[in-house]
Amino acid sequence: MASATAKPKPFVLHASTLARAHTYLAFAAFLSALVVGCALHYKKIVKNGVAGYPHEWFPSVSATIGDWYPERNIFQILIAINSGPRFALVALQYYLHRTPSSSIPGFLLLIGILRTLSCGGWVFITSSDDHDVHDVLMISYIVLNLPWMFGSLACTPLEHTASRRRRLWTSATFFLSILPMIYFFVQHKVHRIPGAYTRYSFFEWGLIFLDIFYDSSAELDFKAADLKFTIGSLVGGSTDTDKIANQAEVETVNPSADVNVHTPSVVSAGDEKTVTTNGKDISPAKSTPKPSLFASIRPTVSFISDLYLSYIYWSVYTSLTPTLFYFSVWELGIAGHELSLLSTLSPMLLGIPPFSSWAHTREGRTILHGLSAFVGLGAYAVKSPFVRLLLVAFANASAAVGAAVEWFGAGEGEVAYRALVTGLGFLVSSLSKHANHGNNPVWPIVNEWSGGWNKTGMALVILALFEFTCRPDPPATSSTSTTPPTKKTAPRPTSSPHWFPASLALGGLICSLHSLLSDPTTLIAWAWTGYPLSGPVPALHGSLTHVAQALGLALAAFLPSSGVFTHPLYLAFGAASGYIMYAYKDWVGYAGGLCVAVFLMSIIPAVWARAREAALAGGAGKTAAMAWLVVCVYDVASTFTVAYAFVPGGEYFRERTDLVLLSQFACIALAFRWPRINANARSLKLTLPKRAQFMIQYTLAVLTTVSLLVTLYRTPKMPPQPHRPASRIVRAGIWTVHFGIDNEGRDSQRLMRDLIGDMELDVVGLLETDLHRVVFGNRDLTRVMAEELGFYVDIGPGPNQHTWGAVLLSKFPIINSTHHLLPSPDGELAPAIEAYLDMFGTPVKVIVAHNGQEETPLDRELQSTELARMMSSSYPDPVIFLGYVVTKPHARRPAPYEIMVTDGKVHDIDQDDIDRWCEYIFYRGLYRTSYARVSRGIVTDTELQIGQFVVPRPGTSISDDSREARYIRSYKEDLPEDHWFPMPYYPQLGGKNGHQYHVFNTPLYYKLPEDASL
Known part of the structure; x- marks a missing residue:
């Protein structure tokens, strides 16, 4: 007989059941909305602002779940039901992974709650309710996925192989899918291509399903436990x-x-x-008291401090060459200031024992950090370019000594950490340029008026140095102490590498990083071929370079002690990638460049460790100094490849970037394990604590996400539009902008933006613009103008084409463009861009070119002949030439003027203007209505010349092309007001920002023929 007090059987609920319920409910919510939506409102949910069915045939997530009844309501009911299992899943994962010694599970608990709330935000506030709020919450959800996915992966027990494997492939696929999704979104939103949104939708749905699959991994964890x-x-x-x-x-x-x-x-x-x-x-009565909150987060604070100081180091170092080259450009020769490069040889001072001992103390390291940071960053406040250069050189001398101490004085257990933090600082430097229109915001060549954040950077230095000074001393062990690596303290192991090859390898790697990866768009400039687009676009795809760099560092962090990164086969992979990058264009060439980025970043710890071993054997001073001497040689060589006209011996380097690149890889190869050279060298013992590994991986995830978000933020929301479409007016300008450095030695992008914007130019030719070189800071001169004024951009021949560069900015769609290297047997190579622009339905050829100098008459004659051929080949179709032509007006052959005007079958913008020397505008097949010359201000050493034209209607041509018809001069008041140039720039009114109409003191105006077809 059963007892009356018998208890019922216990109720058991497996946590894996909750996780499975979450997975099923999530899939049911999205798939039911998709099925019901397609069944009831198919053509409505595939339609968007660009196109509808049949061009668009698959709906986006937002349109499916948020626009129509009843699918919207079904989806939201199921998602609401799913909120309980979702919160339970977050809490149970915290419970499963928590430990008294780690704050990571608690951090992930917070991230999981915020992630769930942001998910509820974007699914219940749809794009039709509030588009901006929906997008912000959606982006927040994607950003929060970074710490959630990588943090959960890091906390997954090693023996839970199934869940680790699922989390690894789903998270990797998730973030890789973001890249093509962004690409197709830009194609839809900016270029308005029908069908692009359907392709975007596939990747958007893919992210949804990958996200659900990732969270389903919790079921495997719960089952295993x-x-x-x-x-x-x-x-x-x-x-x-x-x-x-x-x-x-x-x-x-x-x-x-x-x-x-x-x-x-x-x-x-x-x-x-x-x-x-x-x-x-581990009950409270018996366990050790938990450390304070500050003590638990102190390692993270110290890591952030180290990362910021590494960023400052790279910022100070990369600022030296653009600060220096200002003088070389103005002198057009070796000016003597180039000796400031040798400031980086300061580690030789470490050969002085008292100085070396001081430099390795906490006080010495703090002072070296402070000198390099405050002097290097504070130099921005100095107006004199020469004094600024002296300060930056001194800052680099301090930074080089400090870097040698940090790199070579670290204990064996710290080598991997120091090397990876150095790589992270380099990545942050590149990211800061990406977010700041190609300029590092703490460089001394920028200030608050040109995109600088110098004061903020210095304030953060104070905080980082304070933390570094107050940081507790590490345990007194040989693996963590920082001591001078001298022969007395560390006898040379018999298997250590010789200091000289290790120095060459370190120097080659630093130079390769600086020249190729210090800006994310440099690799794209190498692969650029123009329009129609068949490769990556600098402003849109630069983040891919950051992803590749982060992948390289992640591999090094995951496998710090692996021998794969010093195996000759891995070097073969890097060299093959370098060949593809050099020999191919468009996506193939850029893919090779991305593999080079992975290769270079992944070998940083191995090369640094070899250099440290060499420093132990041969002395830190000469090891570091020789490495920097190698860097200096390559900095000069990278200039020689293009500056033949004023650099002695340049003829031996011109067009030989292949040899320079090959020698860089040859230097790097000396750090690898070769069977007959250093086969007996001891294996590198690189270790990375788990906490440091997690922080580095988390930082990499954050940095790549920030890079992608910057790209989204910087992407123009509307395609460029000409200023006067109703009147069919085109304003075209030519400007030689002196490498984007103004007369005071600062970046001039915003000064150019202001004048070009005020003049309302529709087409602009910019010369001396290839800044993707070490000496110019690896900058993109077009970023500010393209983003803030709205231009299509063709950056012309890239840095591997060995020219000073040419850029075409256009408000009109670029139908196609061709890049030319003009004949240059005697001097520096001359670039040209030949493009067709769609001007109000009429294809107009526009040529932007930079001819050779007066010292090379054969070059000028051959180049002018080739440009004349380009212009005459499309006769009688419209053409505009915007170029740098060193000649006097009306000069006879073999001078360029007669060749180009006569043989090119074009008209001079105003043949009565005889006060010209280098900049010229020629045209054909258009009505010219105005011509202006605007003084340079402090932007450069040349003026901005502007021609204003009216494009005949499609199917018509110029009614009267005689000289008499073209030179009926007029007052501006006789023309419609939309033909007038801005009034504030008249010298009688004082001009604006240092610019004014000069030579004629006014724009020249011309009447339109009465029978013009407008």
Whole structure:
């Protein structure tokens, strides 16, 4: 007979059941909305602002879940039901992974809650409710996925192989899918291409399903840990035994004793509870007191401080060459200031024992950090370019000594950490340029008027140095102490590499990083071929370079002690990638460049470790100094490849970037393990603590996400539009902008933007613009103008084409463009861009070119002949020439003027203007209505010349092309007001920002023929 007090069987709820319910409900919500939406409103949900069915035939997530009844309501009901399992899943993962010694699970708990709330935000506030709020919450959700996915992966126990594998492939695929999704979104939103949104939608749905698959990994974790809820009775009891039985307990059965699993369990025993982890008693009465919050976050704060100081180091170093080259350009020759490059040889001072001992102390390292940071960053406040150069050179001398101490004085256990932080600082430097229109915001060549954040950068230096000074000393062990690596303190191991080859390898790697990866768009400039677009676009795809760099560092962080990064086969991979980058264009060439980025970033710890071993054997001073001497040689060589006209010996380097690149890889190869050279060298013992590994991986995830978000933020929302479409007016300008450095030695992008914007130019030719070189800071001169004024951009021949560069900015769509290297047997190579622009339905050829100098008459004659051929080949179709032509007006052959005007079958913008020397505008097939010359201000050493034209209607041509018809001069008041140039620039009114109409003191105006077809 059953007892009346018999208790019911305990109710057991497996945590894996909750995770499975979450997965099923999530899939049901999205798939039901998709099925119902396609069944009831198919053509409505595939239609967008650009096109509809049949061009668009698959709906986006937002249109499916948020626009129509009843799919919207079905989706939201199921998602609301799913909120309970979702919050439970977040809490249970925290419970499973928590440990007294780590704050990471608690951090992930917070991220999981915020991620869930942002998910609820974008699914319940749809794009039709509030587009901006929906987008912000959606982007927030994607950003929060970074720490959530990578943090959960890091916390997953090693023995949970199934869940680790699922998290790894789903997270990797998730973030890789973002890149093509952004590409197709730009094609839809900016270029308004029908069908692009359908392709975008595939990747958008892919992210949804990958996100659900990732969260489903929790079910595998819960099963492996046998995590479950056990409830003794669903009704209350009165006895003590019942009270204990009625308590809900969370139990885990963990067969492994690995402390990394972190699966605490609660065992009830009367009124006391004992908390155990893997069978170990950690109850409050017996456990060690938990450290304070500050102590628990101190390693993270120290890591952030180290990262910022590394960023400042790279910022100071990369600022030296653009600060220096200002003088070389103005002198057009070796000016003597180039000796400032040798400031980086300062590590030779470490050969002085007292100085070396001081430099390795906490005080010495702090002072070296402070001198390089405050002097290097504070130089921006100095107006004199020469004094600014002296300060930057001194800052680099301090930075080089400090870097040698940090790199070579670190204990063996710190080598991987120091090297990876150095690589992270380099990546942050590149990212800061990407976010700041191609300029590092703390460079001394920028200030608050030209995109600088110098004061903010210095304020953060104070905080970083304060933390560095107050940082607790590490345990006094040989693996963590920073001591001078001298022969007395560290005898040379018999297997250590010789210091000279290791120095060459370090120098080659630093130079390669600086020249190729210090700006994310440099590799794209190498692969650029123009329009129609068949490769990456600098402003849109630069983030891919950051992803590749982050991948390289992530590989090094995951496998710090792996020998793969010093194996000759890995060098073969890097060299083959370099060949593809050099020999091919468009996406193939850029893919080779991305592989080079992965290769260079991944070998940083190995090369740094070889250099440290060499420093132990041969001395830190000469090892570091020789490495920097190698860098100096390559900095000069990279200039020689293009500056033949004023650099002695330049003829031996011109067009030989292949040899320079090959020698860089040859230097790097000396750090690899070769069977017959250093086969007996001891294996590199690179170790990275798990906490440091997690912080580095988390930082990489954050940096790549920020890069992608910057790209989204910087992407123009509307295609460029000409200023006067109703009147069919085109304003075209030519400007030689002196490498984007103004007369005071600062970046001139914003000064150019202001004048070009005020003049309302529709087409602009810019010369001396190839800044993707070490000496110019690897900058993109077009970023500010293209983004803020709205231009299509053709950057012309890239840095591997060995020219000073030419750029075409256009408000009109660029139908196609061709890049030319003009004949240059005697001097520097001359670039030209030949493009067809769609001007109000009429294809107009526009040529932007830079001819050779007066010292090379043969070059000028051959180049002028080739340009004349380009212009005459399309006769009688419209053409505009915007170029730098060193000649006097009306000069006879073999001078360029007669060749280009006569043989090219074009008209001079105003043949009565005889006060010209280098800049010229020629045209054909258009009505010229105005011509202006605007003084340079402080932007450069040449003026801005502007021609204003009216394009005949399609199918018509110029009614009267005689000289008499073209030279009927007029007052501006006789023309419609939309033909007038801005009034504030008249010298009588004082001009504006240092610019004014000069030579004629006014724009020249011309009447339109009465029978003009407008």
